[in-house]
Amino acid sequence: MMMVRKSKGLGERHQKILDFIQEYQHTYKHPPSIREIGENCDISSTSVVNYYLDQLEKNGYIERDRKISRGLRVTGANASVDTLRIPILGPIAAGFPLPELQPGVNYLTDNEAHAVDVARNLLPSKEKGTDLYALEVKGESMIDAMINDGDIVVMKRADEARNGEMVAVWLPRDNEATLKYFFKEKDRYRLQPANPTMKPIYINRDEPLEIKGKVIMVIRKVESYAA
Amino acid sequence: MMMVRKSKGLGERHQKILDFIQEYQHTYKHPPSIREIGENCDISSTSVVNYYLDQLEKNGYIERDRKISRGLRVTGANASVDTLRIPILGPIAAGFPLPELQPGVNYLTDNEAHAVDVARNLLPSKEKGTDLYALEVKGESMIDAMINDGDIVVMKRADEARNGEMVAVWLPRDNEATLKYFFKEKDRYRLQPANPTMKPIYINRDEPLEIKGKVIMVIRKVESYAA
DNA sequence: CTTGACATCGAACGCATGTTCAGGTATTAT
DNA sequence: ATAATACCTGAACATGCGTTCGATGTCAAG
Numbered sequence: 001m002m003m004v005r006k007s008k009g010l011g012e013r014h015q016k017i018l019d020f021i022q023e024y025q026h027t028y029k030h031p032p033s034i035r036e037i038g039e040n041c042d043i044s045s046t047s048v049v050n051y052y053l054d055q056l057e058k059n060g061y062i063e064r065d066r067k068i069s070r071g072l073r074v075t076g077a078n079a080s081v082d083t084l085r086i087p088i089l090g091p092i093a094a095g096f097p098l099p100e101l102q103p104g105v106n107y108l109t110d111n112e113a114h115a116v117d118v119a120r121n122l123l124p125s126k127e128k129g130t131d132l133y134a135l136e137v138k139g140e141s142m143i144d145a146m147i148n149d150g151d152i153v154v155m156k157r158a159d160e161a162r163n164g165e166m167v168a169v170w171l172p173r174d175n176e177a178t179l180k181y182f183f184k185e186k187d188r189y190r191l192q193p194a195n196p197t198m199k200p201i202y203i204n205r206d207e208p209l210e211i212k213g214k215v216i217m218v219i220r221k222v223e224s225y226a227a
Numbered sequence: 228m229m230m231v232r233k234s235k236g237l238g239e240r241h242q243k244i245l246d247f248i249q250e251y252q253h254t255y256k257h258p259p260s261i262r263e264i265g266e267n268c269d270i271s272s273t274s275v276v277n278y279y280l281d282q283l284e285k286n287g288y289i290e291r292d293r294k295i296s297r298g299l300r301v302t303g304a305n306a307s308v309d310t311l312r313i314p315i316l317g318p319i320a321a322g323f324p325l326p327e328l329q330p331g332v333n334y335l336t337d338n339e340a341h342a343v344d345v346a347r348n349l350l351p352s353k354e355k356g357t358d359l360y361a362l363e364v365k366g367e368s369m370i371d372a373m374i375n376d377g378d379i380v381v382m383k384r385a386d387e388a389r390n391g392e393m394v395a396v397w398l399p400r401d402n403e404a405t406l407k408y409f410f411k412e413k414d415r416y417r418l419q420p421a422n423p424t425m426k427p428i429y430i431n432r433d434e435p436l437e438i439k440g441k442v443i444m445v446i447r448k449v450e451s452y453a454a
Numbered sequence: 455c456t457t458g459a460c461a462t463c464g465a466a467c468g469c470a471t472g473t474t475c476a477g478g479t480a481t482t483a484t
Numbered sequence: 485a486t487a488a489t490a491c492c493t494g495a496a497c498a499t500g501c502g503t504t505c506g507a508t509g510t511c512a513a514g
Contacts, residue, residue: 026309028298030258030292030295030299030300031257033500033501034503035501044464045462045465046464046503047464047503047504065257066502067469068257068470068502069296070257070296070501071255080256082253083308083310119310119345143422146374146375146447147373162451165451166449194375196370215449216449218447218449219349219445219446220373221349221443224391260471261472262472270492271493272494273471274474274494274495275493277473277474278492293472294499294500296472296501455514458514459511460509460511462507463508464505464506464508465506466506467503468503469502469503470499470500471498471500471501473499474496474498475494475497478492479490480492481490482488482489483487483489
């Protein structure tokens with residue numbers, strides 16, 4: 001009895017094979033062999049598996065490196081996503097100096113707890129990934145930047161900024177760390193809160209102002225409101 | 228002339244091999260063979276590669292599936308990260324109804340543009356991934372929820388909520404969509420803005436109120452301030 | 455009924471690839 | 485000096501694994 005193709009492009013067996021490849025890759029971190037696919041999808045002959053694999057490839061569901069053992073991968077939506085592990089250097093809070101990144105130190109240990117994994121496609125495409133770090137916001141002092149207690153801010157290392165970029169700055173004048181949009185005006189700096197309803201603060205050019213980095217992303221894990 | 232181990236645990240060659248495996252895996256989506264490692268790291272004999280691989284395994288830098296072609300993977304920090312592709316159903320704006328998720332529709336096409344990839348370790352660990360979706364915030368009406376124009380909110384499908392959870396609701400009374408912390412009180416609902424400086428709004432129990440989902444994450448790509 | 459496209463099987467072939475071994479040469483400890 | 489250890493070589497071996505091919509069965513069109 002012949003198996004009929006159900007949904008025009010993908011038959012039941014194609015789907016099963018595709019699913020198996022993904023699950024296998026996910027579990028073992030390497031692709032399955034033709035024979036393993038066969039065993040798992042109740043196909044007794046390697047040539048039949050090859051037959052289906054060819055079709056899947058022709059239709060763009062997978063890619064194959066011929067002649068190479070286990071040289072196949074699924075393409076498209078469920079393909080593996082490229083991520084960047086960004087170290088969380090420490091907290092940022094109003095009255096405390098910002099954590100400095102020590103040059104030459106490799107923050108990328110296997111310590112998942114002190115890092116955030118961000119998909120590369122969420123970052124500017126040119127972003128290489130070095131000179132990125134993250135800070136954990138403590139307290140509610142960044143509220144005028146639309147940033148709340150517990151938020152993670154992803155930063156790019158920088159000691160100067162162009163107009164309109166959001167920066168983390170240390171203001172020796174007020175002894176305070178803050179996040180603001182940065183503007184250089186005729187003889188002063190304007191630090192503009194992200195919240196449009198709030199007013200900017202001004203710093204004279206001759207006053208010190210230390211830019212610690214540019215904010216490129218904010219991540220907030222929303223939890224139950226602590227009332 | 229003997230090669231001296233530099234940094235106690237990892238020699239120069241160990242490092243080179245480790246780097247190569249990662250880069251290869253990243254490029255070809257499958258692990259390299261022993262011979263490929265050898266060629267690339269200037270090691271003429273497969274047994275030497277095997278020798279180093281054994282050491283790397285013993286020290287926990289890689290894992291190996293013996294006897295299986297290309298059965299090796301790096302462990303730890305730079306290991307591949309598990310991500311979830313969450314479909315962006317549409318915009319959420321004050322005066323417009325929320326996009327509904329059509330049952331039975333598979334949103335997970337290969338359309339990267341209409342989805343966000345989120346590392347699983349950023350979500351609650353029990354989260355399975357189905358019944359998650361995302362909305363793109365339009366306009367500045369969610370400012371009292373500390374959410375700005377352009378933000379991506381990751382939602383979990385729900386039509387009811389427990390006290391303290393942040394929900395997306397449709398208020399027929401005001402003809403408005405909004406994001407608020409939800410509290411059920413004696414004879415009314417209290418919708419609390421995330422910004423602690425702002426006041427809650429109250430809805431009588433007998434008035435309609437449609438909960439569309441719980442907010443579990445907010446992602447903001449910070450760009451230059453459009454002044 | 456014949457033909458041909460499609461699906462499947464089993465077996466054989468041969469290169470790819472991990473494993474093992476019998477030595478080598480330095481460097482260091484005893 | 486001798487022994488021990490770490491590093492390396494080359495080759496042989498066994499098997500993993502993709503490829504190819506001939507044969508069989510089913511179904512729809514001509």
